[in-house]
Amino acid sequence: MLALINGIDIDNQGRCVHYHEENDVACLKRAQCGEYYACYLCHDASENHHFLASDKNDSPVLCGVCRHKMNFDEYTSGKCPYCGHAFNPNCKKHYSIYFS
Structure with a gap:
């Protein structure tokens, strides 16, 4: 079973409105x-x-394509270490919101 992604008008890979x-x-x-x-x-x-931000080492990111859970270091490589799908490089503008 694939991990559930919550959001508004999300597609099957986790993109939202x-x-x-x-x-x-x-x-x-x-985190909570x-x-x-x-x-x-x-x-x-x-x-x-x-x-509420998650700890960087506690699988705070999920790839919407393959549902691989990853830590902060894996995520900041810029692509999923499992399926290779690229992540939006502009997400780093929100690191202070997402990661503690």
Whole structure:
């Protein structure tokens, strides 16, 4: 069974209404509940609390293409270490939101 990706109008690879380019397939885990969301905006629009960053070593990222869970170092290589799909390089602008 594939890991569930939460979000607004998500496709089968985790792209959402907010981020929907070809390489917008990195889904982020919320620390408090351990759920993966397409983005922090989807999380905050869907829940009654704000997105809380995850520890960098606790599989905080899920590849939307193959559902491989990875740590921060694997994610920052720029592509999924399992399937090779590229991630959006502009996501680094949000590191302070996603990772603790």
